[in-house]
Amino acid sequence: MRVPFIKMHGLGNDFVVLDARSEALPPIGPATVAALADRRTGIGCDQLILLEPADTADFRMRIFNSDGSEVEACGNASRAVALLHGRAAQVETAGGLIAVEPTGCGARIDMGVPRFEWDALPLAYAMDTLSMPVGWDGLEAPAAVNVGNPHVVFFVPDAEGVPLDRLGPEIERDPLFPERVNVNVAQVTGPASLHLRVWERGAGLTRACGTGACATTVAAIRRGLIEGRAATVHLPGGPLEIEWSADNRVLMTGPAAESFRGTFDWGDFA
Numbered sequence: 001m002r003v004p005f006i007k008m009h010g011l012g013n014d015f016v017v018l019d020a021r022s023e024a025l026p027p028i029g030p031a032t033v034a035a036l037a038d039r040r041t042g043i044g045c046d047q048l049i050l051l052e053p054a055d056t057a058d059f060r061m062r063i064f065n066s067d068g069s070e071v072e073a074c075g076n077a078s079r080a081v082a083l084l085h086g087r088a089a090q091v092e093t094a095g096g097l098i099a100v101e102p103t104g105c106g107a108r109i110d111m112g113v114p115r116f117e118w119d120a121l122p123l124a125y126a127m128d129t130l131s132m133p134v135g136w137d138g139l140e141a142p143a144a145v146n147v148g149n150p151h152v153v154f155f156v157p158d159a160e161g162v163p164l165d166r167l168g169p170e171i172e173r174d175p176l177f178p179e180r181v182n183v184n185v186a187q188v189t190g191p192a193s194l195h196l197r198v199w200e201r202g203a204g205l206t207r208a209c210g211t212g213a214c215a216t217t218v219a220a221i222r223r224g225l226i227e228g229r230a231a232t233v234h235l236p237g238g239p240l241e242i243e244w245s246a247d248n249r250v251l252m253t254g255p256a257a258e259s260f261r262g263t264f265d266w267g268d269f270a
């Protein structure tokens, strides 16, 4: 069975998008996702995005990390899908309803209300999530924010100096995080600018993480590390504009692009 796909990215965080809104696809399992995502033998991507019809929104977006895990939110993919859809839409995700609006070269996304309660993150036990009494080999006292998906945020003097390829997987899989966690290392670089690197749950180091930029900006504002309620977050793949609005919603604006389209034989990967 030949299946069409669209390869897209947001600041280099890349996606294989399967659009099943008008024609259903066979069920997707973790093995199928991992095979498609494999950059050596598959099409290759950080996340696989599946669009489906929805009852209570314009459509549903399902998000699968390259390790096959299905997760609740993906900021960069939300912008890519907004561009693909071509007009404003309400999108149902496992992390809740988001609002997407294409702009000239990307999109503006309302990611919804951030959560800070330890059991909403979730954490394995009660803890202050503004400055957690934990540490891993020099990374200390992070903040934790759920923006549909779980993030832990470390503020450091030199983000590039952190061995995130070693500490990321260790923290991602720590028993403190029952659903694992996205690991953010951020450096304040100005009154409204942050430099961010992310070890993504289920995907590893990526060029950009939209939800990571959202979580990090909210954590920086909660900590009083930046002025006002908006920041430019500089990721390896480029900048995102994040605002935590006065009515408690996290808004993300940034680029997205289509790379190419193609088809693959479902039987090769199922």
Ligand SMILES: N[C@H](CCC[C@H](N)C(=O)O)C(=O)O
Pocket (backbone or CB within 6 Å): 013, 046, 047, 063, 065, 071, 072, 073, 074, 075, 076, 077, 149, 150, 182, 200, 201, 202, 203, 206, 208, 209, 210, 211, 212
């Ligand atoms: N790895 C994330 C999903 C993708 C998030 C990232 N690609 C983004 O743009 O938000 C998670 O497991 O929650």
